[in-house]
Amino acid sequence: MEQKNFDAVRKLVGYARFTTPRALELLNEIYRVQGVLQNYIYPSFKLIEKTRIGSKYIKKYDSPKTPAVRLLEDPGTNLSTRKKIQLTLESLNPVALALEVNNLQEKLLQHAQILTSAYPQGRGA
Numbered sequence: 001m002e003q004k005n006f007d008a009v010r011k012l013v014g015y016a017r018f019t020t021p022r023a024l025e026l027l028n029e030i031y032r033v034q035g036v037l038q039n040y041i042y043p044s045f046k047l048i049e050k051t052r053i054g055s056k057y058i059k060k061y062d063s064p065k066t067p068a069v070r071l072l073e074d075p076g077t078n079l080s081t082r083k084k085i086q087l088t089l090e091s092l093n094p095v096a097l098a099l100e101v102n103n104l105q106e107k108l109l110q111h112a113q114i115l116t117s118a119y120p121q122g123r124g125a
Helices: 002-013 021-039 067-073 081-092 096-120
Strands: 047-053 057-060
Touching: 002 021, 002 096, 021 067, 021 081, 067 081
Parallel strands: none
Antiparallel strands: 047 057
16 A cells, blocks of 8 residues: 555645644544445456566556455355445445545545644644
8 A cells, every 4th residue: 555655645635734623523424435336336457467578567457347246256255245335336426536536635635634723833733
C-alpha cells in the first residue's frame, strides 16, 4: 500500500495532520465510501506477467476490471459471496457515491482550516 500513498491517500485527504475525534470520524467515512468506489466502480489493471530482458522489464496486464468483477469471475468464489457482490453492484449509484466523497472532503478541509486558525503554530490540524 505504501507505493500507492499518493494515489490512495494524499489525493483523497491531502497532507494535513488530523488529530481530533471529529477528523477521525470524517476520515473513516471518506475511506468507507471511497473503498466502495474503489472495489465496485473503478476498474484497474492487474499485472499478469513481468519478464526481464537485459535491463528492461516487459509487463503484460489483464484488461481493466474492478475487484468485484474479478471476484465474480473467479471460480473459487462461493455462491453466497457472488450473490452479495451482485446485489451490492446493482444497488450502487456511482454519481451519488462520488458526490458523497466530495462533500466529506469539503467537511474535512473546513475542519482542518478551523483547527489551523485556532492553532496558528500548526498544532491541532
